[in-house]
Amino acid sequence: MSGAYDDRDGTIWMDGMMTRWRDAKVHILTHAMHYASSVFEGERAYNGKIFKSREHTERLHRSAKLIDFEIQWSVDEIEQVKAQVLRASRLKDAYIRAIAWRGAGEDMGVASARNPVHLAIAAWEWGAYYGDAKTKGAKLDISKWKRPSPETIPCQAKAAGLYMICTMSKHAAEAKGCSDAMMFDYRGYVAEATGANIFFVKDGEVHTPKPDCFLNGITRQTVIGMLQEKGIKVHERHIMPEELEGFEQCWLTGTAAEVTPVGQIGDYNFEVGALARDIAADYERLVRE
Known part of the structure; x- marks a missing residue:
């Protein structure tokens, strides 16, 4: 598909309903288009099976509740639909996007309680998110935008509106020849990339930002579990910018990113070392079991 x-x-x-791809449309006065009242999930299927599928669907429901709406389809029903969509795509390895949103209805201001909630699920072929970075290491810019305080946003929702500063940050990074951008949080701590969590290695131990103002990714949680099973100590903590100079390795995690080593963030350089390569290979084996 291209x-x-x-x-x-x-x-x-x-x-x-299964709808022809080109006919899958919404009205121009859809509430989500004007006020970002939508939540979504990005998932990958490997060998015909969606990895951590149910966890993604459960998070979709939680995200909807966090931005004050209910999805009328249950977790079990959505699971059945995702399997149907994957079969219809005729793909074994695919990216699956589920999105729920407030549509057009009686309300067209900020409030939208009377508007219907819709759900759509699509699947398509999507390769490596960062191209050849898995072998060479991704190059990251440092964003001027910061992840906001949890007092200002529902930070544990995978909600469309929360990605606006991520889009701007990634555009700025790409204009500089980078693959992505790393963001600090509102306190000045290292947070995440625009659509992926971040990990660092120092003296054989792993350090990753504490997800207290950004999404605690499913891939992030999976990788932490894998590291702990290997007997590697993982520190989930606040990381100061000046610590970047002392880290030896770095990688990103996410459904789209999978496990991608990082070679550079701003002026800081990292080796694509053994642990980064090993955990990427281990993750690849895990998702294809």
Whole structure:
């Protein structure tokens, strides 16, 4: 599958029906388009099986509740639909996007309680998120935008509106020849990349930012468990910017990113070392079991 995302062959499930890809549309006065009242999940299937599928669906429901709406389809029903969509895609390795949003209805201001909630699920082929960075190490910019305080946003929701500063940060990074950008949080601690969590290695131990103002990714949690099973000490803590100089290795985790080594963040350089390569290989084996 290739070409613009609105002009492809295939089908997308929308509100209980399989819809031709090009016909999967919403009205211009859809509330989510104006006020970002939508939540989503990004998932990968390997060898015809969606990795951690149910965990993603459960988070979709939690995200919706955090931004004050309910998804009418249950977790079990969404699981069945995702399997149906994957079969219809005829792909074994695929990216799956589930999105729920407030549509057009009686409300067209900030409030939208009377508007219907919709759900759509699509699947497509998507390769390595950072291209050849898995072998060479990704190059990251440092964003001027910061992850905000949890007092200002529902930071544990995977909600569309929270990605606005991520989009701007990634655009700025790409303009500089970088793959992505690392963000600090509102206190000045290291936080994450625009769509992936971050890990560092020093003296054989792993350090990763404490997810108290950004999403605690499913891949992040998976990798922490893998490291602990290998007997590697993992420190989940606040990391100061000046500590970057002392770290030896770095990698990113996420459904799209999988496990991607980082070679550079701003002026700081990291080796694509043994632990980064090993955990990437271990993750690849795990998702294909």
